[in-house]
Amino acid sequence: MFVHEVRITAGFDEFRDRARDYILRGLAPDQVRFLAGESEQEMDLLASLRNETAFDGPAKQGKLTVPPAYLKLAKTIAHHASPRRWDLLYRILWRLQKESRQLLELAIDDDVREATLMQKAIHREIHKVHAFVRFEKVPNQEGEDESYFAWIETEHPVIELAAPFFARRFGDRRWSILTPHGSAFWDGENLTFGEGVATPPPRAESLDDLWKAYYRSSFNPARIKMKAMRAEMPLKYWKALPETEIINELIRTAPDRLSQMAERQNRRAEPPETKDLEHLKFAARSCQACPLFDSATQTVFGEGPATSRLMIIGEQPGDHEDQVGRPFVGPAGEVFDRAMKKAGIARSSAYITNSVKHFKWKPGPPGKLRLHQKPSGSEMHACRPWLEREIEAIRPDVIVCMGQTAATVLFGRAVRLADEVGKIHTHLPWAPRILVTYHPSAILRAMTEESKQTMLNSLETTLALARECVESEVLTEP
Amino acid sequence: MEIKRKLEILADAAKYDASCSSSGTQRKRDPKGLGNAEGMGICHSYTPDGRCVSLLKILFTNNCIYDCRFCINRLSSDTPRAKFTVDEVVWLTMEFYRRNYIEGLFLSSGILQSVDYTMEQITEVARRLREDERFGGYIHLKVVPGASQEMIERAGLYADRVSANIELPRQTDLDQIATAKTVSSVFDSMERIREKVAESKESRKGTSLTLKPWSEAKAETTAKKKLIFAPAGQTTQMIVGATNASDQIILDRSQQLYDDFKLRRVYYSAYSPIPNADATLPVERPSLIRENRLYQADWLIRFYGFRADELTDESRHLDLELDPKTAWALRHRSFFPVDVNTAPKESLLRIPGIGVRNVERILQVRRFRKLTLEDLRKLRISIPRAKYFVTTADHNPDVWKIDQLHLGDKLRSKKFEQLSLFDQSQSLALTGEI
Numbered sequence: 001m002f003v004h005e006v007r008i009t010a011g012f013d014e015f016r017d018r019a020r021d022y023i024l025r026g027l028a029p030d031q032v033r034f035l036a037g038e039s040e041q042e043m044d045l046l047a048s049l050r051n052e053t054a055f056d057g058p059a060k061q062g063k064l065t066v067p068p069a070y071l072k073l074a075k076t077i078a079h080h081a082s083p084r085r086w087d088l089l090y091r092i093l094w095r096l097q098k099e100s101r102q103l104l105e106l107a108i109d110d111d112v113r114e115a116t117l118m119q120k121a122i123h124r125e126i127h128k129v130h131a132f133v134r135f136e137k138v139p140n141q142e143g144e145d146e147s148y149f150a151w152i153e154t155e156h157p158v159i160e161l162a163a164p165f166f167a168r169r170f171g172d173r174r175w176s177i178l179t180p181h182g183s184a185f186w187d188g189e190n191l192t193f194g195e196g197v198a199t200p201p202p203r204a205e206s207l208d209d210l211w212k213a214y215y216r217s218s219f220n221p222a223r224i225k226m227k228a229m230r231a232e233m234p235l236k237y238w239k240a241l242p243e244t245e246i247i248n249e250l251i252r253t254a255p256d257r258l259s260q261m262a263e264r265q266n267r268r269a270e271p272p273e274t275k276d277l278e279h280l281k282f283a284a285r286s287c288q289a290c291p292l293f294d295s296a297t298q299t300v301f302g303e304g305p306a307t308s309r310l311m312i313i314g315e316q317p318g319d320h321e322d323q324v325g326r327p328f329v330g331p332a333g334e335v336f337d338r339a340m341k342k343a344g345i346a347r348s349s350a351y352i353t354n355s356v357k358h359f360k361w362k363p364g365p366p367g368k369l370r371l372h373q374k375p376s377g378s379e380m381h382a383c384r385p386w387l388e389r390e391i392e393a394i395r396p397d398v399i400v401c402m403g404q405t406a407a408t409v410l411f412g413r414a415v416r417l418a419d420e421v422g423k424i425h426t427h428l429p430w431a432p433r434i435l436v437t438y439h440p441s442a443i444l445r446a447m448t449e450e451s452k453q454t455m456l457n458s459l460e461t462t463l464a465l466a467r468e469c470v471e472s473e474v475l476t477e478p
Numbered sequence: 479m480e481i482k483r484k485l486e487i488l489a490d491a492a493k494y495d496a497s498c499s500s501s502g503t504q505r506k507r508d509p510k511g512l513g514n515a516e517g518m519g520i521c522h523s524y525t526p527d528g529r530c531v532s533l534l535k536i537l538f539t540n541n542c543i544y545d546c547r548f549c550i551n552r553l554s555s556d557t558p559r560a561k562f563t564v565d566e567v568v569w570l571t572m573e574f575y576r577r578n579y580i581e582g583l584f585l586s587s588g589i590l591q592s593v594d595y596t597m598e599q600i601t602e603v604a605r606r607l608r609e610d611e612r613f614g615g616y617i618h619l620k621v622v623p624g625a626s627q628e629m630i631e632r633a634g635l636y637a638d639r640v641s642a643n644i645e646l647p648r649q650t651d652l653d654q655i656a657t658a659k660t661v662s663s664v665f666d667s668m669e670r671i672r673e674k675v676a677e678s679k680e681s682r683k684g685t686s687l688t689l690k691p692w693s694e695a696k697a698e699t700t701a702k703k704k705l706i707f708a709p710a711g712q713t714t715q716m717i718v719g720a721t722n723a724s725d726q727i728i729l730d731r732s733q734q735l736y737d738d739f740k741l742r743r744v745y746y747s748a749y750s751p752i753p754n755a756d757a758t759l760p761v762e763r764p765s766l767i768r769e770n771r772l773y774q775a776d777w778l779i780r781f782y783g784f785r786a787d788e789l790t791d792e793s794r795h796l797d798l799e800l801d802p803k804t805a806w807a808l809r810h811r812s813f814f815p816v817d818v819n820t821a822p823k824e825s826l827l828r829i830p831g832i833g834v835r836n837v838e839r840i841l842q843v844r845r846f847r848k849l850t851l852e853d854l855r856k857l858r859i860s861i862p863r864a865k866y867f868v869t870t871a872d873h874n875p876d877v878w879k880i881d882q883l884h885l886g887d888k889l890r891s892k893k894f895e896q897l898s899l900f901d902q903s904q905s906l907a908l909t910g911e912i
Binding site: 100106108110113127130131136137148150169171173205207209210214215216217218220221222224225227229232233251254377380381412 | 658
């Protein structure tokens with residue numbers, strides 16, 4: 001049987017004209033062979049001559065109707081790289097005429113399946129071009145508007161289908177997108193297409209550095225799923241993607257990043273399950289939940305009767321307390337003691353403790369005391385279970401937080417002292433009433449006499465208020 | 479601090495939010511501006527953890543006044559801190575978008591001073607992008623629970639999507655590790671958002687799905703003609719494995735969120751070891767498979783007609799070794815076999831190995847002819863999973879095995895399961911084919 005061969009070089013429109021002609025002439029799919037124009041090596045002069053002589057006359061005129069779905073399918077598949085695409089389209093066209101107009105709805109038909117898969121491949125490629133084009137800013141020429149360009153390699157020649165998206169999205173600037181199969185140009189108003197560019201031009205986009213930094217930080221080293229990544233971002237596109245340059249580095253350093261994370265886990269103290277204060281105090285002596293134990297002399301646990309209705313919490317032991325092993329016995333302790341006296345509270349009736357139980361310090365100038373340092377978040381965090389256990393053991397009616405550290409620990413959020421001082425907080429789980437005031441050390445360190453007086457007044461009135469609260473609590477008890 | 483360092487800190491701090499989608503809005507570009515949205519959402523890159531990069535996902539700051547134990551940014555964490563300026567975030571978004579690195583911006587933040595102050599900062603970024611830069615790309619803003627009505631309305635005006643994270647399913651879970659948060663305050667925010675989304679939808683009834691450029695849409699909102707408010711709706715996130723909440727409790731909560739607040743998505747995030755973690759949190763990372771199973775169950779609830787309360791077994795957990803649909807089928811063997819040539823759609827949707835799209839194809843094809851086992855194979859249905867549960871026009875030699883007691887073990891041991899398990903959680907979350 002004589003097979004007519006025809007080479008399609010100008011895309012879908014040419015195919016449509018040829019196919020219409022052949023169908024009207026009644027040529028069955030096995031009597032025609034479509035060759036893809038791009039496969040130069042297949043160029044067979046004889047075949048093309050044969051084709052020319054086969055239909056010398058004018059194309060057959062007549063009406064040929066196809067379902068809209070076919071046109072859509074054909075226009076898409078026209079951009080598939082497979083040399084079989086035209087034959088397949090012709091066969092489907094033939095069958096639509098001879099077998100069933102509903103052929104395309106039959107998803108399990110072999111031809112329909114193959115065409116659908118091709119269509120899917122094209123859609124996927126267009127989508128990937130939309131995703132993976134990386135524009136680079138063209139260095140501004142004198143008097144020229146800002147413009148951008150990008151290079152990307154595609155498997156199928158889809159640039160004409162993919163480019164309108166960029167015109168819609170980036171229409172306010174000029175840009176070019178180059179691919180081996182052809183290039184697209186946007187001048188601000190019109191989209192035009194031209195020759196392809198086989199290899200990527202060297203990339204010099206200064207923003208890539210920030211982009212890679214973002215990419216690196218977004219990566220979670222605790223989960224590595226290279227296969228999933230490659231499935232969605234196939235290797236063939238990597239040349240266009242600046243971020244892929246650091247993938248090896250990310251994989252290589254992931255185990256280190258993980259072990260660093262593990263090392264930096266914030267530890268917490270683990271007090272024994274008891275409400276016996278002596279037992280707790282003993283256990284706290286060997287606490288190593290944070291690094292402070294190393295430089296401190298000893299753990300300074302709270303002191304006072306287990307039956308106390310009032311609990312007073314400071315920040316951390318100071319130099320003197322660290323040596324003696326009791327809270328509030330240094331210079332700040334003197335301020336504290338005087339204020340307690342003035343408020344009419346016997347020190348021995350309250351339970352007095354600190355948020356952090358080890359002294360944190362750095363060496364001062366020679367001959368000076370060790371210099372006090374504020375505990376860090378993780379140190380407060382590590383020590384907090386001891387304080388929680390003390391509160392559980394005592395169940396005070398009133399707690400006074402002296403200073404920001406104590407208030408922060410109990411409130412579970414950053415506290416601005418000025419906002420909280422003087423209020424009676426009744427919404428917290430630790431005690432029915434919680435009061436906040438300044439730390440005696442802050443009073444010692446006050447820069448001006450005026451602020452010193454303000455803070456001292458607050459300390460004294462807060463303690464007095466605490467005493468009133470305790471007393472009213474006692475009175476209202478059934 | 480230079481902007482690169484800030485970006486490193488604040489992207490690192492934001493990456494534990496699982497939400498990445500940029501879908502759900504269609505908006506034209508402003509003729510003088512940059513960017514549009516075309517509904518689908520695009521993943522512009524993938525990191526080696528298999529997750530997609532669609533939006534510039536950052537925190538405005540990781541300073542936070544709260545001390546939620548599961549959170550890397552909690553007050554008592556020693557993590558390095560940074561804070562962007564509004565200008566910096568606007569610049570980064572525009573420049574990244576211009577190079578086609580991203581679809582838009584996802585902006586969340588630690589809490590500064592107060593909830594509304596924080597909301598003001600991130601909303602200002604969105605306002606600047608929309609009004610000053612005429613930016614038409616995607617914006618997702620985090621709504622901090624407890625935000626005022628006014629702040630929520632402003633966020634929804636500028637953003638395509640807003641989300642209030644519930645983080646954990648029950649109040650008791652929150653009390654354990656996120657003491658600053660209450661279920662009721664999250665619900666309160668979600669309800670306010672739901673109302674505005676519904677109001678906006680109602681006002682736009684009968685108009686094109688594609689929104690006008692933002693400034694025109696805003697003019698209509700101001701003139702009270704049509705309201706724009708978060709056209710891509712609201713989502714939330716739940717962390718899995720940080721407390722002892724069972725899968726059933728998690729799914730029940732999701733079902734409620736979908737029903738009551740019309741959420742578009744619930745994201746599940748396996749609790750991941752974080753730097754400076756609180757040591758009382760689980761040392762072991764919960765399996766990613768559990769996260770994946772929850773996504774699968776979630777899809778069954780949303781697209782397959784399953785109810786949350788029929789998905790777990792006596793343990794109140796999902797089977798880690800079987801996808802929840804197969805697990806359900808094994809617990810309801812009397813429901814099967816289902817005849818693919820006659821069964822109603824609801825029944826087809828319950829067959830293991832057959833996804834929503836293939837159910838549609840089966841319904842279409844069977845108008846023309848009866849389907850055989852080979853036809854199912856051509857539809858790329860997973861025959862090793864489906865074959866025990868279907869009858870076809872031809873002889874199906876495996877269907878009698880449905881009563882075998884060890885069928886579960888057989889299905890568990892299948893290689894296909896493992897492949898789909900470990901590598902596709904994210905893409906599965908996107909397509910939902912089970």
